[in-house]
Amino acid sequence: MSAVEINPEGPNHVAIIMDGNGRWATQRGRPRLFGHQAGAKRVRQAVETCPSLGVKYLTIFAFSTENWKRTQSEIAGLMALFRRHIQREANYLHRLGTRVRFIGEREKLDIKLQKLMDYLEKLTENNDTTHLTVALNYGARDEVTRATKRLAVEVAEKRLRPEQVNTEVLASFLDTYMLPDPDLVIRTSGEARISNFLLWQSAYAEYEFIDTHWPDFTPDVFASVVNRFGGRDRRYGAVKA
Ligand code: FPP
Numbered sequence: 001m002s003a004v005e006i007n008p009e010g011p012n013h014v015a016i017i018m019d020g021n022g023r024w025a026t027q028r029g030r031p032r033l034f035g036h037q038a039g040a041k042r043v044r045q046a047v048e049t050c051p052s053l054g055v056k057y058l059t060i061f062a063f064s065t066e067n068w069k070r071t072q073s074e075i076a077g078l079m080a081l082f083r084r085h086i087q088r089e090a091n092y093l094h095r096l097g098t099r100v101r102f103i104g105e106r107e108k109l110d111i112k113l114q115k116l117m118d119y120l121e122k123l124t125e126n127n128d129t130t131h132l133t134v135a136l137n138y139g140a141r142d143e144v145t146r147a148t149k150r151l152a153v154e155v156a157e158k159r160l161r162p163e164q165v166n167t168e169v170l171a172s173f174l175d176t177y178m179l180p181d182p183d184l185v186i187r188t189s190g191e192a193r194i195s196n197f198l199l200w201q202s203a204y205a206e207y208e209f210i211d212t213h214w215p216d217f218t219p220d221v222f223a224s225v226v227n228r229f230g231g232r233d234r235r236y237g238a239v240k241a
Contacts, residue, residue, distance in 0.1 A: 020189025020213030065139030097129030104138030
């Protein structure tokens, strides 16, 4: 990639809705899975690019709670791709110093995939170069619902009093309890929707909706979106003096 200077005011945490794999493949007369395979290669590049952009946390939306509505063959293909990708990339991600974590409801995923996810999290748990979080079977409403259930148990069993519940306490029950909030959310492929991604965490994030399909998301595209962020004036609801 071209050399980019790190902007000290750039985003610390970038979250990406990786959209457009299917359309990218269809435009080439290829099956949708071909697009997902091309997309997986861009995931590797995006992780490699983070340190040079000053991005410490990268969170990617790999499979949503709504994606189960796709055809059985696409779902099976995606799950096989996730398994293969973890098997192939684990050592490389580890060498890069990437800490990998997963968010979402993992119990619904096949047991082989769950074991690989656990393995990769454990392998990379002491790394700190880039924190990659993969949202797999993730939906923000599902996450908040699961968090609320656990919180309700704490209250019912009297480990927590209702008046102690505040935004920090609720956030600590979310899948993302260990992450800072995203500063920048990017969605590729032209749609201007959030699609149930990190709804609570992105309350003050900046959004970038770009036309590029995910398989065309090169390090240069990543750099240009991140560099646009530096020019923004974030006030978090306050008025700047
Ligand atoms: C959205 O494109 C993409 C997905 C639902 C899957 C994302 C998966 C990858 C990028 C594969 C690799 C991921 C990892 C973590 C290895 P779409 O199928 O919705 O595209 P469309 O809107 O054009 O149909």
